[in-house]
Amino acid sequence: MRDERGEGDMKVDETVPVEITDDGAPLRFVWRGVVYGVVSPPERWITRREWWRSAARAPRGGTVDLLELPVWRVDALPLTDGVHRVDGTFDLALDPIRGSWLLLGVFDDRVEQQLFA
Template sequence: MVRRYEETIEVREGARDDLTLGLGGAEDVGAVGPEAFVWRGRLYVVRAVLDRWQERRPWWRDARERDGGSDVLTDARERQVWRVEASAGRLCGVGVYDLGADHGSQWRLLRVAD
C-alpha cells in the first residue's frame, strides 16, 4: 500500500554513486542524491537509492507570475523524485520513500510504501 504525503522535509544531500552525477550544479536542490532526511522529528538514513526520475508537478500547484498583464508559469513545473530505502535506526525496519525536490525550492516527502 502506498500513502501519499506532501510534507516538507529536511534533507542532507551527497553524491552516492554514478547515478547521481550529472544532474546539475550542486547548488540546485535535488541535484545530488539524498543521504538522510528528517521527517516528523525523526532522522531517516538512506540505505539505497532505488530509482530517480523527473515528473511534472500538479498544474494547480504551479506558481504564477504577472508579466505585463498576462499570467506566465514559472520554470518550477518539474521536480526530481528519488525513490529510496531508508530506516530510522539499526533496529527499525527499512521502508521505501519517494522524496521530491523542486528546482531551487524545498524537499518534500511524496509517498511512503508500506
C-alpha cells in the same frame, strides 16, 4: 523497490529537511521527528507538479522546469526513535520553486508484508 503503488502506500506531500550527497542525491532526511538513512542507491526520475493543487504560481512566461519535480525513490531505515517509524521506500522530490524538499509518498514494507504474506 516497488514500481506500482498498492494498498501499503501513503501519499504524504510534506516538506522535509534532506541531507544530500555531493551529486545531489538524498542521503538522510527527517520526517515527523525521525531521522532516516538511505540504504540503497536512489532511483531518479522527473514527474509533473500537481500545479492545480498548489497555491504557488509560476511566473508568466516561465519555463516548463517549474512544472517538473525531480524525484528520488529511496529505501530508508529509521536511525532514531519516534512515534511514527517506518521501514520502507520513500519518494523525495526537490521543489524548484521553493528550493525545498518534499516527501511525496511512503511505501510501508510492514503493510506490504501483511497484505501479501
